[in-house]
Amino acid sequence: MEMDWYLGLSAVLFTIGVIGVLTRKNAIVIFMCAELMLNSVNLTLVSFSAQLGDVHGQILVFFALCVAAAEAAVGLAIIIAIYRNHLTVDVTRINLLRW
């Protein structure tokens, strides 16, 4: 089976993540869509790694997982802090820094 199918699946998942980030209003769902996009890029890296027979792509995916875990912890803490101040996670109502 050729690699283009894996890359195409990754592109479709990335696009669904982009649409989710642009259209949803709930901050947690937006955050989950960002995780989906990270994951689809991981799929691209693994498929290129499998195609070239090279271990370095998988090492990069490993580090991307670590960064995603750190990002999830800090981002969710920020969402909790915002909820404590505004009592909402609707991004259209969080407009302190918006012109």
Place this chain on the structure above:
Amino acid sequence: METYIFILFATLAVASAVGMIMSRDTVNSALFLVLNLVSVAGIFLLLKAQFLAVVQVLVYGGAIMVLFLFVIMLLNLSEEEQMLRRFSVRYAAGFLLGVIVLSQLLYAIASMTGTLPEIHPEMEQIGTVESIGDALFSIYMLPVLVTAILLTAAVVGALLLAQRKISGKEKK
């Protein structure tokens, strides 16, 4: 056989991703994302990356999604009103940009089609814990240590952000 398994996992992944961005309840979104991550782990197995498939299920599907579910249930969010009920410029622009991104990505892939090879024959030895650990603890020793610092900083930062009194002042 491989093609059928790929079609199964790909359909599952795309359907659960669409379900994630369409469902109104946040808990349902999180559970759809778990399904999506597990099916992507299955595709990792098809690509003969065994270690990453296990790590994906353990770290992503286990740890990170449990964190998400904890936060969703802690905040006790009500369901989003009028999510897709009325047409607005926001949705139109979102879908338009999504279609543009998808067409760009597929154009880039389609220009390479036919030239991409199949899975490398040595891949079964490369995706194992042994070879990844070998690379990780020899040439990538410094990045692994830096990752430890990064995770520590993230935990300390999360604790600092989520605690009740950020400035240290007492509210009365």
